[in-house]
Amino acid sequence: MARPLLLVILVALALPALARQNTTPSLGDLSYQVPAGWSNSKSDGGVQLAPKKLENSQLMLIAIAPAEDYKGELTPRFQSIWKATISSQGFAGEAVPTTQTSKEGWSFAIGASAVAKDGKSILATLFVAQYQAKTQAIVILADSASTMNAHSDEIAGFLGSLSVKGYKKPETKTDAKSVWNATEGIVGVWWGARSMVGSNGLELMNEHLVFLPGGIFAFDLPIRGMDELDMGLAKKEQSKIWFTYSGNNDKGNVNGISTHPEPFGITTKGALSFLGTQYGRARCPSGYRLEGTYGVKGLIQQTTISFSADGKFNDQGTLAQCDQLSNVKELAQPGSGTYEIRNFSLILSYSDGRKAKISFYLATGPDAATSKPSQIVINRHRLGRF
Numbered sequence: 106m107a108r109p110l111l112l113v114i115l116v117a118l119a120l121p122a123l124a125r126q127n128t129t130p131s132l133g134d135l136s137y138q139v140p141a142g143w144s145n146s147k148s149d150g151g152v153q154l155a156p157k158k159l160e161n162s163q164l165m166l167i168a169i170a171p172a173e174d175y176k177g178e179l180t181p182r183f184q185s186i187w188k189a190t191i192s193s194q195g196f197a198g199e200a201v202p203t204t205q206t207s208k209e210g211w212s213f214a215i216g217a218s219a220v221a222k223d224g225k226s227i228l229a230t231l232f233v234a235q236y237q238a239k240t241q242a243i244v245i246l247a248d249s250a251s252t253m254n255a256h257s258d259e260i261a262g263f264l265g266s267l268s269v270k271g272y273k274k275p276e277t278k279t280d281a282k283s284v285w286n287a288t289e290g291i292v293g294v295w296w297g298a299r300s301m302v303g304s305n306g307l308e309l310m311n312e313h314l315v316f317l318p319g320g321i322f323a324f325d326l327p328i329r330g331m332d333e334l335d336m337g338l339a340k341k342e343q344s345k346i347w348f349t350y351s352g353n354n355d356k357g358n359v360n361g362i363s364t365h366p367e368p369f370g371i372t373t374k375g376a377l378s379f380l381g382t383q384y385g386r387a388r389c390p391s392g393y394r395l396e397g398t399y400g401v402k403g404l405i406q407q408t409t410i411s412f413s414a415d416g417k418f419n420d421q422g423t424l425a426q427c428d429q430l431s432n433v434k435e436l437a438q439p440g441s442g443t444y445e446i447r448n449f450s451l452i453l454s455y456s457d458g459r460k461a462k463i464s465f466y467l468a469t470g471p472d473a474a475t476s477k478p479s480q481i482v483i484n485r486h487r488l489g490r491f
Contacts, residue, residue, distance in 0.1 A: 134236070134270040135267060136266075143157065151168060166247075169243050170242045176238050179351060180214060180366075195223075197220060199218060202216035207267070216231055229246055232244075236269045289354075291369070296466075297311075298311055317331075324348065328433065328484060329342075395476060396412060396413060396414045408421045408423045425438070435453075442454045442455040450464060464485070478490070
């Protein structure tokens, strides 16, 4: 069965760029590979690629436009290019873009739709790359789904080969204190509770949203916290929580989490509204010190972890019982040592040489600002004070 084109393309773009020949064609700073058996010709300042062997009635075309200066948001740019290249030609049909990041680090939006004119329908795909204060559009047209599917691997290979000359991949680590200590704007960690039907009836399920700089969104807490976040490792350990977002500092859309962009917005009271749930901004003052013993109450085999104001801790096995942390080998055995709290991360240095970093923040409550809060959150688990 032929795979949907967008799926094939997105898989290809998630892979490293293909090996390039010595003479790689390009248009401006954007280089590409011509699929085997396809022609490559210049037209009106741009480039057109097409299979050399097509039936007279078939249409299969890739058109690359020159880059244009642009510094704004990618989604509205996609929409304006769609109107200029598709709608302006009299074709009826709209495409909802999906925003992603290439392996090289530049952003792109892609969307596809069947469009019709004078009773005739074709399939149109628009790909818009954004890099170095520019955007560059690629339009893919096919007369039918069967024609598109017949060439889907070639198209995916072409898009997977795209490379921007001189583009420097952004840092994959972030440790900006101003980012995580912010009290305004969307960047940060948010938590809320959604009603769910569980074994004990209606229960509240805690949920976490993480908005990182650069349009990266996580629908859960990264296991190893946000201090010097290694995105490569984070996506490997929790591949299903990562998406993208676009918008301004207080509203926008999360992309890829469903079949259409999901809107979010910060209310006048400072809460974040998303998917019908209100989320509050989580707190984690860097340099914070705890005093007391914490654990998950009600367990048959009760374990605890203790903290002191002089920066020492003693874990009796509580961390290894947290579901996601059970796979972190550094936490498999109880132990003691020193701790530090920074950038939504609990950083542990064991006396036997082990080091671990896990997500952490302070639960809300009247005592949350003190050194003896009634609850703390470690890797989405709420631990109560004993």
